[in-house]
Amino acid sequence: MQERMGKQNIESDAIVEKIQRFTVETPSWGYGDSGTRFKVFHWPGAARTLREKLADAAEVNNVTGVCPSVAIHIPWDQEDDWQAVKAYAQSLGLRIGAVNPNLFQEDTYRFGSLSHIDKQVRQRGIAHVHECIQIAQAVDSDIVSLWLAEGTNYPGQDSLRQRRQRLLESLQEIYAALPAGMRLLIEYKFFEPAFYSTDLPDWGTSLQLSQKLGPQAEVLVDTGHHPQGTNIPQIVAQLLDEGRLGGFHFNDRKYADDDLIVGSLNPFELFCIFNEIIDASSEGNTNAGRIAYMIDQSHNIEPKIEAMIQSVYNIQIAYAKALLVDRSALRQAQRESSVLEAYRILQAAYETDVRPLLAEVRRRQGLGPDPFAAFEASGYAGRVAQERTALTTASGYPGA
Numbered sequence: 001m002q003e004r005m006g007k008q009n010i011e012s013d014a015i016v017e018k019i020q021r022f023t024v025e026t027p028s029w030g031y032g033d034s035g036t037r038f039k040v041f042h043w044p045g046a047a048r049t050l051r052e053k054l055a056d057a058a059e060v061n062n063v064t065g066v067c068p069s070v071a072i073h074i075p076w077d078q079e080d081d082w083q084a085v086k087a088y089a090q091s092l093g094l095r096i097g098a099v100n101p102n103l104f105q106e107d108t109y110r111f112g113s114l115s116h117i118d119k120q121v122r123q124r125g126i127a128h129v130h131e132c133i134q135i136a137q138a139v140d141s142d143i144v145s146l147w148l149a150e151g152t153n154y155p156g157q158d159s160l161r162q163r164r165q166r167l168l169e170s171l172q173e174i175y176a177a178l179p180a181g182m183r184l185l186i187e188y189k190f191f192e193p194a195f196y197s198t199d200l201p202d203w204g205t206s207l208q209l210s211q212k213l214g215p216q217a218e219v220l221v222d223t224g225h226h227p228q229g230t231n232i233p234q235i236v237a238q239l240l241d242e243g244r245l246g247g248f249h250f251n252d253r254k255y256a257d258d259d260l261i262v263g264s265l266n267p268f269e270l271f272c273i274f275n276e277i278i279d280a281s282s283e284g285n286t287n288a289g290r291i292a293y294m295i296d297q298s299h300n301i302e303p304k305i306e307a308m309i310q311s312v313y314n315i316q317i318a319y320a321k322a323l324l325v326d327r328s329a330l331r332q333a334q335r336e337s338s339v340l341e342a343y344r345i346l347q348a349a350y351e352t353d354v355r356p357l358l359a360e361v362r363r364r365q366g367l368g369p370d371p372f373a374a375f376e377a378s379g380y381a382g383r384v385a386q387e388r389t390a391l392t393t394a395s396g397y398p399g400a
């Protein structure tokens with residue numbers, strides 16, 4: 001292993017600095033109660049309001065040092081006074097990140113929102129995204145992140161081409177309202193809740209729409225949104241090459257969109273994703289430097305804050321390992337078509353135990369070396385379990 005790391009010192013300042021600069025956004029919806037369509041199990045101390053979610057996110061940031069922003073979902077996190085929210089977040093050392101419009105929880109959206117056959121419904125959806133753009137401006141966020149729950153359940157239900165055209169028109173109206181510097185991220189998912197066709201089923205569709213819209217539109221890759229066996233690192237490589245990789249929603253899965261702890265099931269895939277990004281970056285790809293790394297995860301049976309820390313921890317491990325890949329040796333092996341040598345160079349980095357390195361990075365930031373121990377020592381979980389009483393939530397997501 002060490003010989004394959006070449007002359008690279010794994011605690012080199014350059015690597016430590018890169019690890020320190022890497023941040024990941026946590027989702028407000030990961031702190032509230034959530035579950036499956038069968039049952040929501042209340043977690044004692046689960047956050048009930050945006051302020052409580054922000055307070056929890058601040059704890060994650062306090063022990064990891066790498067989660068300074070929080071994504072919000074509107075209207076789940078709707079507030080009257082966004083300046084007050086911004087100030088509150090700042091007081092916790094946080095800022096609001098991506099604003100996610102919710103276009104799937106109103107009766108009018110039964111057959112879709114932005115692709116709906118009825119122009120009035122489409123206008124309602126567009127107006128909601130416009131409102132989210134204003135919220136993003138108010139809280140100084142530069143990302144609006146769009147996921148659509150729409151499509152059809154049966155062949156013939158609607159014209160697939162017309163749905164596509166309506167969606168493009170709606171997105172054009174949304175895009176026209178984006179202020180300079182704000183990005184519109186377009187997320188795709190191949191199924192659910194629509195089961196025959198989904199209007200944004202894959203990265204190709206999101207990419208094509210982004211390209212039609214303009215440079216402020218980019219693709220969001222949610223790692224749980226692909227058919228089994230899809231090569232996500234290759235999708236990442238292609239989007240980087242097109243300069244349209246806007247961001248990630250990290251989570252892991254075994255079967256479908258399971259939203260499990262990041263890297264819990266397929267840590268090697270996560271490593272390969274970061275390997276593509278770092279590889280592109282080493283070649284001067286500018287897209288690689290402006291990717292929004294976000295977690296999209298809900299916890300059904302796990303302690304929520306600790307689960308979020310675990311996801312952040314696993315992401316950092318995968319990222320640090322990818323930084324350790326000996327790029328020049330890899331290039332050489334590729335030039336020589338040394339299939340196994342190239343593979344072993346990746347393997348050597350992947351098999352390296354980076355936990356001591358990450359502990360050292362935390363120490364240098366003035367944090368405890370072990371974020372789980374630091375969280376436990378804070379007594380925060382016990383405190384909020386005492387203070388917060390349960391809200392009754394009927395279905396899988398808060399606000400449902």
Ligand code: RM4
Nearest residue numbers: 100147187222249257296
């Ligand atoms: C979707 C998708 C979106 C998230 C919704 C609630 O599966 O991943 O990003 O906002 O769930």
Ligand code: MN
Nearest residue numbers: 187222249296
């Ligand atoms: Mn997502």
Ligand code: MN
Nearest residue numbers: 222224257296
């Ligand atoms: Mn999802």
